[in-house]
Structures are given as structure tokens and as C-alpha cells.
Amino acid sequence: MTQHDPGGGRPALRTDRLGRRYGRVWGLRDCTLEVPAGVVAGLVGPNGAGKTTLLEMIIGLLEPTEGQVSVFGETSRAGTAETLARVGYVAQDHPLYRDFSVADMFHLGRSMNPRWDQGLAQQRMSAQGIPLKRKVKQLSGGQRAQVSLTMALAKRAPLLVLDEPVSSLDPVARQEFTQELTAAAADSGLTVLISSHVVTELERLCNWLIVLAGGRVQLAGPTSDLIAEHQVGFEQLVMAYLQRPPRAATTDDPDSSKAVTR
Amino acid sequence: MIWVNWRQHRSAAYGCLAVLIGLAVYAIMVGTSMRTAFGHDGLITCLASSKGAVGCPDAVMTFTNEFGSEVNIAFWSVALIVPGLIGVLVGAPLIARELEFGTWRLAWSQSVPRARWLAIKLALVTAGLVIVGAAMTAVITWYRAPMDRLTGHFQHNIYDFEGLVPTAYILCAFGFAVLAGLVIRRSIPAMIAAFLPWLAIRLVIEFVFRSSFMAPLTLTCGASNCQGNNGGYGISAVPPATGHIGDWVLSQTNRGFLYQPADRFWAFQSIEAGIFVALAAAALGIAVWLLHRRAA
Numbered sequence: 225m226t227q228h229d230p231g232g233g234r235p236a237l238r239t240d241r242l243g244r245r246y247g248r249v250w251g252l253r254d255c256t257l258e259v260p261a262g263v264v265a266g267l268v269g270p271n272g273a274g275k276t277t278l279l280e281m282i283i284g285l286l287e288p289t290e291g292q293v294s295v296f297g298e299t300s301r302a303g304t305a306e307t308l309a310r311v312g313y314v315a316q317d318h319p320l321y322r323d324f325s326v327a328d329m330f331h332l333g334r335s336m337n338p339r340w341d342q343g344l345a346q347q348r349m350s351a352q353g354i355p356l357k358r359k360v361k362q363l364s365g366g367q368r369a370q371v372s373l374t375m376a377l378a379k380r381a382p383l384l385v386l387d388e389p390v391s392s393l394d395p396v397a398r399q400e401f402t403q404e405l406t407a408a409a410a411d412s413g414l415t416v417l418i419s420s421h422v423v424t425e426l427e428r429l430c431n432w433l434i435v436l437a438g439g440r441v442q443l444a445g446p447t448s449d450l451i452a453e454h455q456v457g458f459e460q461l462v463m464a465y466l467q468r469p470p471r472a473a474t475t476d477d478p479d480s481s482k483a484v485t486r
Numbered sequence: 487m488i489w490v491n492w493r494q495h496r497s498a499a500y501g502c503l504a505v506l507i508g509l510a511v512y513a514i515m516v517g518t519s520m521r522t523a524f525g526h527d528g529l530i531t532c533l534a535s536s537k538g539a540v541g542c543p544d545a546v547m548t549f550t551n552e553f554g555s556e557v558n559i560a561f562w563s564v565a566l567i568v569p570g571l572i573g574v575l576v577g578a579p580l581i582a583r584e585l586e587f588g589t590w591r592l593a594w595s596q597s598v599p600r601a602r603w604l605a606i607k608l609a610l611v612t613a614g615l616v617i618v619g620a621a622m623t624a625v626i627t628w629y630r631a632p633m634d635r636l637t638g639h640f641q642h643n644i645y646d647f648e649g650l651v652p653t654a655y656i657l658c659a660f661g662f663a664v665l666a667g668l669v670i671r672r673s674i675p676a677m678i679a680a681f682l683p684w685l686a687i688r689l690v691i692e693f694v695f696r697s698s699f700m701a702p703l704t705l706t707c708g709a710s711n712c713q714g715n716n717g718g719y720g721i722s723a724v725p726p727a728t729g730h731i732g733d734w735v736l737s738q739t740n741r742g743f744l745y746q747p748a749d750r751f752w753a754f755q756s757i758e759a760g761i762f763v764a765l766a767a768a769a770l771g772i773a774v775w776l777l778h779r780r781a782a
Contacts, residue, residue: 283595284595285591303599303600303778304599305597305598305599305602308596308597311595313591313595315588315595316591317588319587319590319592321494321589321592322587323497324493328493331489331490331493332490332493337596337597375592379596379597
């Protein structure tokens with residue numbers, strides 16, 4: 225069942241010469257990319273490549289220093305309710321309030337999001353056997369990841385962004401999370417952008433690939449086309465582009481991941 | 487949003503309630519015996535007489551000796567820091583905890599802009615602190631009522647805990663701590679960074695500026711006053727200089743005495759509370775603006 229086609233043929237996500245500077249260092253620069261509606265896009269890059277910076281600008285947590293983001297054709301403005309409501313976000317390490325119960329977290333989601341889908345949230349928890357009354361601090365890492373994903377899905381935003389969703393999970397939880405995400409994306413016609421440096425996981429999930437290195441986009445396109453074009457496997461393809469020197473000469477220090485959380 | 491904030495801050499609310507209950511139990515115990523003694527010592531009749539408490543210095547002395555230790559300097563010192571502690575304990579984690587635990591990514595990526603998120607939170611928590619401050623003030627005022635009839639309200643250990651200023655002190659410490667939490671990004675250092683300037687401002691205003699909030703009045707010495715009064719300065723139950731309960735005698739000049747009359751209590755309270763509320767509002771305003779800009 226495809227609920228969303230809010231873009232009407234427009235790309236789900238477009239960034240135009242997007243850049244963010246932290247002091248004198250560029251965390252990301254000149255980033256132009258397009259993600260069509262309905263794909264599951266993987267964003268790969270080494271630590272410090274500017275992945276989190278890019279994602280935070282896409283969801284409206286961070287204001288670009290230059291360039292702009294548009295989601296389904298509408299230009300984003302950082303920190304506004306409209307922009308925030310358009311994107312669901314699963315942050316790195318799945319932050320939740322430790323002393324809240326799962327039901328409390330959903331109550332929070334309901335009071336802070338106009339399109340919150342409580343039915344979906346509860347149904348997902350019962351399907352996974354996570355009791356609503358359980359405190360967040362009593363959940364396993366995998367369960368916390370599932371609660372985070374569920375909160376982002378129940379927000380009912382057409383674009384879902386995940387930042388390193390599986391890197392903190394054990395292999396079993398990793399697989400469960402990946403399956404849930406694939407099923408949810410297929411179910412709802414969501415467009416998904418998922419950043420990771422766990423390349424094997426991305427290969428299973430994604431049908432669109434973006435490689436980010438040195439603060440710039442090195443490669444982007446449908447995974448199958450890229451593999452066919454380069455005649456190599458997914459992992460070798462990613463590795464080849466990760467190890468390349470930046471496409472354009474830059475003197476900027478790419479290792480600015482520390483600044484990202486500021 | 488009201489529910490979210492209640493859920494996040496309810497343990498702080500319970501903590502404040504526990505402090506209040508402890509204070510109330512103490513106040514009821516001491517306050518009741520103070521009231522009994524007040525009746526026994528014949529002070530009610532004495533105050534009702536034409537000369538007031540000036541007419542029966544012995545009874546006043548007996549009473550203040552018995553209960554004066556309950557409001558002594560040790561009590562004052564502890565009570566001095568309590569509003570500041572409440573303010574920084576509630577204020578510092580308000581933003582810093584979100585930054586420390588990474589939950590800001592969750593809180594600020596819902597469909598509520600972060601400046602609005604903070605403004606709502608600040609409005610609700612401030613309202614809670616006003617209730618706590620008002621309740622504390624009410625308990626202390628009730629408990630001290632008999633003593634206040636003999637001493638007025640201008641003494642440091644009375645003035646600081648009655649009227650408007652206790653609540654204003656709490657709000658000021660809270661405002662400083664919220665801002666410090668946003669800038670320093672860690673709760674405990676933010677508490678310290680907010681508490682120290684708060685205490686400094688609090689003491690400087692009390693001991694340097696308070697006596698000149700309004701131009702003091704001059705009492706010209708005549709035949710009937712200013713006699714044998716080397717104890718005439720400062721605030722005592724009945725200043726020998728003015729002979730009026732609660733007057734605050736500041737200094738002696740060659741013409742007479744400078745003093746602040748007892749009935750300026752509320753004017754002084756309003757001025758001092760105004761200063762601290764303005765400081766709180768400034769700090770909170772800067773915090774909202776910084777967070778909005780940082781979105782940003």
C-alpha cells in the first residue's frame with residue numbers, strides 16, 4: 225500500500241551546494257544530491273566525512289552555512305515546525321529518556337507531532353513483544369533501537385532519516401532491525417536515507433547509494449546501475465570510492481566529526 | 487507539552503514538595519511553642535497598650551532571648567543558600583541533561599521547534615518554582631509572625647525570607663543555571679557556574695545596595711530621643727534612636743540619625759524582587775535566543 229506520493233514526481237530529497245562550516249573548518253561542502261521518492265538510499269562515508277552534518281541539515285536540526293535542502297519540493301528552513309514535521313529521524317545511539325516507559329515515550333511523540341499514529345506505534349510494540357509499561361532503561365539495545373524506529377515511523381513523515389542505526393547493535397539485533405526497516409519502508413512507500421559505515425548491512429537494505437568522503441559526494445546513483453557500470457561488487461565499489469582522493473582539491477580538514485554535535 | 491514537562495520534571499517537583507513538608511513540620515513545631523509563649527509573656531496586652539513594645543522591654547527581652555536562637559545567624563546562613571540551591575538544581579539539568587545524554591536529537595527533531603520547546607518548558611517550570619517559593623515564604627511568614635510583631639521585618643534574617651524576595655532569588659538562580667547549562671553543556675559544572683555569581687549578586691545587593699534603595703529619612707535628635715544609644719545603629723527590636731519597632735537605623739550624623747522606616751518593607755521588597763526577576767528574565771531570554779540561533 226503506497227500512501228505517500230507527496231512529491232508528485234519531485235525528488236524526495238534534494239540538496240543544492242549544501243555546506244556547513246564550524247568555525248574555520250568545513251564539516252561538509254558543496255554537497256549536491258538528489259534522492260528520488262520511494263528509494264532506500266544508503267549514505268556511506270568514513271568517520272568524519274560529514275555524514276551527521278548532512279543528516280542534521282536534512283532534518284532541520286542544523287542550519288546550512290551555504291546552499292539549501294528541499295524535501296518533496298519544499299525548501300527546508302532549519303528549526304521550523306513544517307520542516308521538522310516532514311522528516312522522521314532515528315538518531316545515532318537511539319536516544320530515549322531513560323526513566324520514561326515505552327508508553328511515556330509514545331505519549332511524548334503524540335504531544336509533539338501533529339500526525340502521530342498511536343495505533344501503529346502500539347501495534348509495532350506488541351508485534352515485537354515489547355511491553356509498553358517497560359522502562360527504557362530496562363530495554364535491550366536492540367529493543368531501544370526498535371522503539372526509536374517506531375517513534376520515527378509513527379511521526380508519519382514522508383522521509384525517514386537514520387543515522388548509523390545499526391552500528392551500536394549486536395549481529396542478531398542488527399538483522400532484526402534491518403528486517404523491520406525494510407518491511408516498514410516497503411509497507412508505507414517511505415523514502416529512506418540511512419547513513420552507515422557498516423557496508424554489508426547497507427548492501428542488503430539499499431537500492432540507492434551515496435558515497436561521501438572528504439566533505440563531498442564522490443558517487444551517487446541506483447545501486448544496481450552503479451554495480452553494472454563498474455563491474456564490481458557492492459563492497460569493492462564503496463571501498464574504491466572511499467579511498468579515492470577528494471574529487472576537487474580542498475585544504476579543509478575533513479575530520480570535523482567532533483564539531484558535529486555542537 | 488504540559489504532560490511531557492510534568493513527566494520530565496516531576497521528580498524535581500517531588501523533591502521540592504519534600505523540602506516544603508520538612509520545613510512545614512519544623513515551622514509548626516517551633517511556631518506553635520512560640521505562639522504559646524507569646525500569650526504567656528503578656529506581650530499581646532503589652533503591644534496593645536499605648537506605648538507598644540517599647541513599654542515592656544523586659545517581656546520583649548525574655549521572648550527574643552528564648553526564640554532568637556531559632557532565627558540566628560546559622561539559620562540565616564543555611565536559609566541563604568537554599569533558594570539558590572533549588573534554582574540551580576532545577577535549572578542546570580534543564581538543557582544540559584539533554585545535551586549530556588544526547589536526547590536533544592530526539593527532543594528537537596519532533597515537530598516542535600526547539601526555541602518553542604524551551605519557551606514552553608521554561609514557562610511551566612517557572613510557574614512551578616513560583617508556587618514553591620510562595621509556599622516556602624508562606625510557611626516561614628506564618629511561623630515567624632509572633633517574632634515579627636516585636637522586631638518588624640527589616641532585619642536580614644527576616645527580610646530575606648518574607649514577602650517577594652525568596653521567590654525572586656529562586657527564579658534568578660534558575661535563570662542563571664538554565665543559561666549556564668546551555669553554554670557549558672554539563673549539569674554539575676553549570677550548577678557551580680550559576681550558583682557562585684548568584685550568591686555574589688545576592689550578598690552585594692543585600693549588604694551594599696539594599697540600605698539605599700530609597701533615600702533614608704533623617705531623625706533630628708531632640709530632648710526625648712537619641713539618649714544613651716550607642717546601640718542605636720543597625721536593626722534591633724526597638725531601635726533606641728527612633729523608638730519605633732522595625733525601623734532600620736543606618737547611621738548617625740551631627741544632626742541626628744538616618745533611617746529607613748519600617749513601613750517601607752513592601753517598597754523595598756518590590757525593588758529587590760524586581761532586580762532579581764529582571765536578572766532571571768534576561769538570562770532566560772538569552773538562553774531561548776541562543777538556542778533558536780544555534781538551530782540553528
